[in-house]
Amino acid sequence: MRATQEGGSSRFLGNARKLRVACALACAVGTLGTRASAAFTQYDCSSLPWGAWVPVDLGASDFNSAFWDPANYGDTEDYRWKVLVNSNVSSVAWYYDAFYTEYSYDRLILEHGGGSSTLTGSLGSGWVSATTPMGSTYQRHFASTWHSDSSVVGSAPSIPRLSIAAAYCVSPPNATQSHMPITVNERWDGILLASTDVIYTYVTQPANTRMTLTLDVLSSTETNPDFDLYASTSTAFPDDSDFTWRGYHSSGSLAQAGEALDLGATGGSSRVVSIGVRSYRGNGHFILRANAAKTSGGARSLTICHPGQANIQSHANWTNAKATISRALLRTKAATHGNIYFNAVTMKYSSGTGGDKWCSSISGCDWCMPHTSIANYCGYESQMPGRTRIPNVTCTSAYNDQTGLSLIIAHEHGHGLFGLDDEYGDDGAFCGHSIMNGPDNWTYRFCKPISHCYDSAPGSTIPAWADCSGSGSNWYKIANSSYGSWFYSVPSLYAQSSQPWERFHENVWARDLVSYSFQ
Amino acid sequence: MRRFEVLYTIPIVVVGCTNQGQSDSSATSSPKPPSNAAPSLPVTLVPAGLVHGATNHDRLGLHKFSYAPTNGPPAVWSADVEKAATYRCSQVSVKPKVVQLDAKGGAPPLVELRAPAELPADDWCWLLVEQSPTLRVGYDGKSSGVWHAHFFTGSALRPVRVKVSGKNPKLVSLTFSEPFDAAPLIGKAFVSPDNGAAIKCVLKGALCAAVGESFFTQALDVEMSSPVGAVGITVTLPGNLAGAGRDVAAGAAASKTALNAGNLAVHVASGDWKPCEDTASCWTHEMPPPTP
Numbered sequence: 077m078r079a080t081q082e083g084g085s086s087r088f089l090g091n092a093r094k095l096r097v098a099c100a101l102a103c104a105v106g107t108l109g110t111r112a113s114a115a116f117t118q119y120d121c122s123s124l125p126w127g128a129w130v131p132v133d134l135g136a137s138d139f140n141s142a143f144w145d146p147a148n149y150g151d152t153e154d155y156r157w158k159v160l161v162n163s164n165v166s167s168v169a170w171y172y173d174a175f176y177t178e179y180s181y182d183r184l185i186l187e188h189g190g191g192s193s194t195l196t197g198s199l200g201s202g203w204v205s206a207t208t209p210m211g212s213t214y215q216r217h218f219a220s221t222w223h224s225d226s227s228v229v230g231s232a233p234s235i236p237r238l239s240i241a242a243a244y245c246v247s248p249p250n251a252t253q254s255h256m257p258i259t260v261n262e263r264w265d266g267i268l269l270a271s272t273d274v275i276y277t278y279v280t281q282p283a284n285t286r287m288t289l290t291l292d293v294l295s296s297t298e299t300n301p302d303f304d305l306y307a308s309t310s311t312a313f314p315d316d317s318d319f320t321w322r323g324y325h326s327s328g329s330l331a332q333a334g335e336a337l338d339l340g341a342t343g344g345s346s347r348v349v350s351i352g353v354r355s356y357r358g359n360g361h362f363i364l365r366a367n368a369a370k371t372s373g374g375a376r377s378l379t380i381c382h383p384g385q386a387n388i389q390s391h392a393n394w395t396n397a398k399a400t401i402s403r404a405l406l407r408t409k410a411a412t413h414g415n416i417y418f419n420a421v422t423m424k425y426s427s428g429t430g431g432d433k434w435c436s437s438i439s440g441c442d443w444c445m446p447h448t449s450i451a452n453y454c455g456y457e458s459q460m461p462g463r464t465r466i467p468n469v470t471c472t473s474a475y476n477d478q479t480g481l482s483l484i485i486a487h488e489h490g491h492g493l494f495g496l497d498d499e500y501g502d503d504g505a506f507c508g509h510s511i512m513n514g515p516d517n518w519t520y521r522f523c524k525p526i527s528h529c530y531d532s533a534p535g536s537t538i539p540a541w542a543d544c545s546g547s548g549s550n551w552y553k554i555a556n557s558s559y560g561s562w563f564y565s566v567p568s569l570y571a572q573s574s575q576p577w578e579r580f581h582e583n584v585w586a587r588d589l590v591s592y593s594f595q
Numbered sequence: 596m597r598r599f600e601v602l603y604t605i606p607i608v609v610v611g612c613t614n615q616g617q618s619d620s621s622a623t624s625s626p627k628p629p630s631n632a633a634p635s636l637p638v639t640l641v642p643a644g645l646v647h648g649a650t651n652h653d654r655l656g657l658h659k660f661s662y663a664p665t666n667g668p669p670a671v672w673s674a675d676v677e678k679a680a681t682y683r684c685s686q687v688s689v690k691p692k693v694v695q696l697d698a699k700g701g702a703p704p705l706v707e708l709r710a711p712a713e714l715p716a717d718d719w720c721w722l723l724v725e726q727s728p729t730l731r732v733g734y735d736g737k738s739s740g741v742w743h744a745h746f747f748t749g750s751a752l753r754p755v756r757v758k759v760s761g762k763n764p765k766l767v768s769l770t771f772s773e774p775f776d777a778a779p780l781i782g783k784a785f786v787s788p789d790n791g792a793a794i795k796c797v798l799k800g801a802l803c804a805a806v807g808e809s810f811f812t813q814a815l816d817v818e819m820s821s822p823v824g825a826v827g828i829t830v831t832l833p834g835n836l837a838g839a840g841r842d843v844a845a846g847a848a849a850s851k852t853a854l855n856a857g858n859l860a861v862h863v864a865s866g867d868w869k870p871c872e873d874t875a876s877c878w879t880h881e882m883p884p885p886t887p
Binding site: 195480 | 816
């Protein structure tokens with residue numbers, strides 16, 4: 077059985093302790109270098125004359141598509157990714173397919189060791205060939221920026237992106253390296269070339285934060301890729317014989333291919349955590365994040381009242397309801413760039429009806445599953461801020477749509493948790509970049525001033541009550557209110573789009589970090 | 596506060612929407628004025644990747660649409676869509692099935708309207724959707740009546756969209772009905788604006804494509820020697836230009852499209868331009884559906 081593990085198994089713990097002593101000084105502060113000996117060795121693709129081909133997903137596909145065509149990229153985006161590769165990689169050729177953008181104004185820029193390549197206009201399908209990675213052998217990486225302006229798209233339907241990376245390796249191979257550190261509450265992408273490939277890096281967990289490491293796998297040639305996650309406070313190269321935490325679940329799908337680890341909280345001091353991302357099976361493109369939630373305000377619990385529904389965990393629909401709730405909480409975490417982490421849910425039963433749709437006669441509720449005697453008990457709604465009501469557990473059709481309903485609940489949570497206003501009027505959504513817009517176009521982020529009220533639903537108008545100034549945007553409101561104190565880090569409000577992290581809610585192991593108790 | 600309240604237990608699109616603007620029953624205040632007018636929330640299908648006049652089109656139709664999460668799962672409303680939709684060709688008319696597609700890569704979930712059997716080969720066909728207060732298609736402002744899109748079930752390469760924009764005043768952007776290798780067009784005067792502007796080059800990305808260079812694409816940006824604007828423009832494709840399945844002349848014959856001296860010429864008159872994409876002007880191939 078493969079699973080999440082803390083502190084190592086009894087079989088491994090002895091070795092781990094010995095190694096920790098041996099490298100206490102060398103490793104404890106994240107000192108980098110080549111590994112002297114360890115179980116995991118980065119993959120060498122030098123014997124592959126055509127390179128190691130890995131499906132990737134880098135570009136406009138991470139953002140909202142156009143409101144008027146889900147097969148076209150959306151306007152007003154600007155974001156830069158960092159993409160890690162192992163230190164054997166000497167060059168990468170990148171494939172694009174059906175690439176059509178507005179010439180000059182909308183572009184995908186690939187930064188590499190030789191400078192940068194800009195893709196814009198009508199390109200059809202083809203390759204950006206032989207790009208060397210940036211950085212020394214300690215820092216092999218690429219960077220990619222997607223930029224679209226506020227009007228006009230390409231001449232044919234297109235979600236411009238790089239979809240294949242063909243990697244070539246040096247010979248002889250380099251010793252396995254640890255990369256530059258990743259930064260907290262930001263997205264770091266990486267590519268594993270094949271089974272057994274590994275990328276090491278490290279992060280500093282700030283004082284007074286609870287940290288989760290999350291690994292989402294976006295693409296692979298395998299139908300059941302399986303990436304594992306290792307972390308350590310004592311060695312720069314954690315592996316199966318030396319780790320403080322590891323996630324090594326089995327996988328049968330992309331949603332199961334990643335991992336998630338809760339590293340717990342720091343006290344008044346920060347600590348360095350070394351990280352290993354390793355492929356147990358298959359190649360692929362991943363997102364690694366070190367999410368820091370302030371222990372005061374950021375790491376939170378939630379109480380859901382469900383009057384009249386005793387033993388809710390035994391209800392036939394509970395599995396779907398639980399998964400939907402967990403997905404919604406992950407969506408809140410993604411929308412807040414990892415700052416808000418709901419890790420414990422208490423399901424609170426009481427007899428009676430709860431009084432109304434808000435469970436007003438029950439104390440201590442954050443959310444309410446209204447009693448079946450309440451009108452529209454399968455609906456959803458929220459106070460601003462205050463309680464959120466979600467469908468009663470018996471609402472089978474609603475909970476069968478985990479993806480859609482979790483997004484709607486996350487929208488309601490935006491009202492209930494932060495008091496954010498709606499961003500749609502009687503004739504449609506007027507902010508195309510905000511989960512508070514319905515969500516009518518499946519957008520999942522909080523908007524920033526730079527995109528607030530842009531790219532609305534065609535034909536919609538901005539209501540008189542709407543605040544479309546920069547200070548009316550979601551992130552501005554959060555950052556400049558008391559809620560801002562809950563956040564370890566608030567992104568720059570006037571640079572870059574909100575971080576794209578849509579598929580996090582699909583990560584089943586991240587969902588499993590949310591614990592449930594029943595009262 | 597969120598005003599959508601959905602009773603999924605009733606097998607109709609969306610019922611019991613309490614409306615956008617419903618005041619909240621709690622003591623908290625909403626900055627939005629309460630409104631008790633309660634228009635029902637229609638299922639809005641948004642066409643995905645639609646190219647009006649596409650050729651070499653899949654014979655099962657397979658038009659794709661997204662929907663809003665607040666519409667609920669397709670199982671709730673697919674029967675209504677199937678009732679409202681029709682694939683109509685010259686001799687056949689069939690009702691499609693709604694098939695839910697797996698969401699890929701974070702993209703919005705899609706449904707596909709799939710014909711029960713292959714539509715006739717080499718035939719012009721239409722997808723027709725009767726809109727209603729509970730079902731609308733797209734955001735073109737026509738939320739009532741019949742929405743339609745046309746396509747041809749064989750290869751018949753032609754330009755189906757021409758776009759000019761003040762942001763790139765020297766560019767004429769062309770969309771074609773099917774992907775093809777544009778190499779034979781590079782270096783040729785196949786775009787002729789009435790204002791006399793000449794072709795500087797065909798852009799492949801940010802650079803001029805080289806003569807003879809293979810360029811597999813469904814769209815071309817043509818850089819002219821001087822600004823164009825919304826003047827009359829003629830696009831001419833040689834009859835021997837290869838499309839996805841046959842050359843232009845053979846495609847024109849199959850699709851009953853007239854040639855001019857062996858070439859396919861499309862003239863966009865100055866009065867044919869319509870505003871599109873905020874700041875651009877477009878001409879789009881149109882073909883009204885036949886009456887049943």
